[in-house]
Amino acid sequence: DAKTTQPPSMDCAEGRAANLPCNHSTISGNEYVYWYRQIHSQGPQYIIHGLKNNETNEMASLIITEDRKSSTLILPHATLRDTAVYYCIVRVATSGTGNQFYFGTGTSLTVIP
């Protein structure tokens, strides 16, 4: 079963910030939150990840609430090339040697000119 909940779709005006929410209310203390995006018919692309502190890189910022039950991916200045499906993923550490990724339903972001 999916471990995250995301809105199915969002629109954002070009040049504005895109804020994509994700709920992960059952997250445990040692689970990371990852964000990926997938442009149509391509492999997903890693964006950013975090544990409990806010993170920023050249692509985006990740804001995680203090209780860690939700997070927001921020694309500061959305461009048309940011149109994609965005996946919020919680990394589960399985027993033994595994580290499974559970992909959520994803949010289809459309950047509007």
Place this chain on the structure above:
Amino acid sequence: DGGITQSPKYLFRKEGQNVTLSCEQNLNHDAMYWYRQDPGQGLRLIYYSQIVNDFQKGDIAEGYSVSREKKESFPLTVTSAQKNPTAFYLCASSGTASSYEQYFGPGTRLTVT
């Protein structure tokens, strides 16, 4: 260039035939993964391997088989037992660094008629 390659990009087979999808990586990653994606859906984990000669079933392993004889290679066989094999198949790998992000290949679109 380092990365993950999947071949072929498009594959057509007749029902009842087994087919093997190739996945190769030169990133020196220990872990490799196979996902299936159906139209308009998220990714579902088929199999994963954390180390050579070891692999684990994911959420939808029935009708699939894998091998991991070399670190660089993780082929997926779609057997005739898979009821609905037509899908987009994605291979990924991840290293042993603390971040564990997964890098994806371009995918293979399999059509079985």
